[in-house]
Structure formats: structure tokens, C-alpha cells
Amino acid sequence: MKRPLRTAAIMQPHFLPFAGYFDLMQRADVFVLYDIAQFRRRSWHSRTWIRQGKQAAMLTAPVHLESGARCPLDAVQLGDDKGWHRYALRRLKHVYGKLPMSLELLFKEGPPNLVDWNEAGINWLAEQVGVKTHMLRSSQLAPPSDIDATAKLVWMCRRVEATRYLATPGSKGYIDETKFESAGITVVWLNYDYRHTLPDESGVKIFPSLLDLLLAEGSKRAELEVGRR
Secondary structure (H helix, E strand, C coil), X not given: CCCCCCEEEEECCCCCCEHHHHHHHHHCCEEEECCCCECCCCCCCCEEEEEECCEEEEEECCEECCXXXXXXXXXXXXXXXXXXXXXXXXXXXXXXXXXXXXXXXXHHHCCCEHHHHHHHHHHHHHHHCCCCCEEEEHHXXXXXXXXXXXXXXXXXXXXXXXXXXXXXXXXXXXXXXXXXXXXXXXXXXXXXXXXXXXXXXXXCEECCEHHHHHHHHCHHHHHHHCCCC
16 A cells, blocks of 8 residues: 655755745645754855845844854854844845834844744744645654764655655755665655846845745735745
8 A cells, every 4th residue: 555645845944045945845744944954154044135225135143153163053042242133124124114013023032042043934934925834843853863964864754754855956966866765755856946036246146035025025926936826
């Protein structure tokens, strides 16, 4: 008897991610926040793209690393020695005008832990575009630490009884599909082909945060971008 199809997606908790993150999420039956990874500076863990005029500009959350340069992602705390939350709100209001009160509360009263804040931001954006996929953290699943990256993904997929795994273009360099096949799990690759882009200062088109599209053009347009039709 064949197992019922159940699709899983696993992604690290990004700071106010772009539309593709939520497209991935809405295609899955279960979405796992990979919170057991190492924190990386100058990564999507603590920064995203918004707009500045007609170009893309970085919005970065300062962090405090108690364990030095290398630190588990779930141990990273947000730093606010320069009043980052107030600065971010002023910047967003300058660019987009009046903000939803729930978004203001996220910045003013959001959790001090980076993973907790990112999860809250992801949940807020998902709610705005009607994505309701069940979410849990990899730390809840507790995969073995002595296996490689692909083996951990396979292990977590099996834990949530997934028969399909959604993979992003950025993971092609390290995913070994044969390990999924051996576990009876099909890898489905998601292509990044979205309309909402902004040029950076050099003219290269990038995908900004879904927040940019939501605040600039509204929830209906944002829903279309993530495939919620």
C-alpha cells in the first residue's frame, strides 16, 4: 500500500524573507524552520531587501553573539544598542507611509531572540497572504548531530512522514538526491521565477522582501506573487 503524499519543506529562519520563501511554504504540508544551523554574518538570517527610492536597499537587524564569531542560530540575540527597532520603523514609514499596527508591534515588542523574531516575522507575513502551512522547528525534531546535511534533511522528512521534499535552487550544491530516493522520498525542485524585483545600486535585479510588495502594492498583489490564487 502506497503512503499518502505528504510534502515537506525545510528552510532556515530568514529575516522578513522574499516571496519565494512563502511560495515554498504554501506548497508544503509541513514547513520546518531549520533553527539548528550556525549563524552566518551578512546573510538572510539578519538582513533583507526593501526599497529606497526606485532601488533596493538593505534593512539589517543588529545581533549580539555571546559565543563569539561562531554561534548556533538559536543562541543569537538581537542587539538594540542603537535603537534599531525605532530606526527600522522610521525608515519603513518614510518609504511606505502608514504601517499596520500589528507590524509596528512586531518591531516594538518582538522577541529579543533572533530565531524567535524571525519566526514571528515569517508568521506575520504568511498571515497577510493567507499561507497557513503547519510550521515547526528542527530543534523540536532533534536530528542527530553526527550526520551530514542531506542526511539531516532526510531524517527530518521521515520524522514528519513526508513522501516529497521541496528543494530550492540554492541547495543544488549540497543535496544528494540518492539519499532521498533510498528513503522513498521524491525531491521536487522549486524554480525562482517571480515578477517582483528591484534593481540594486549596480542595476542587478534582486528579489526584495515580501514586506516591500505587501506595503507598496497590497495583500492581493502579494498573494499572487506567492502563488495564492
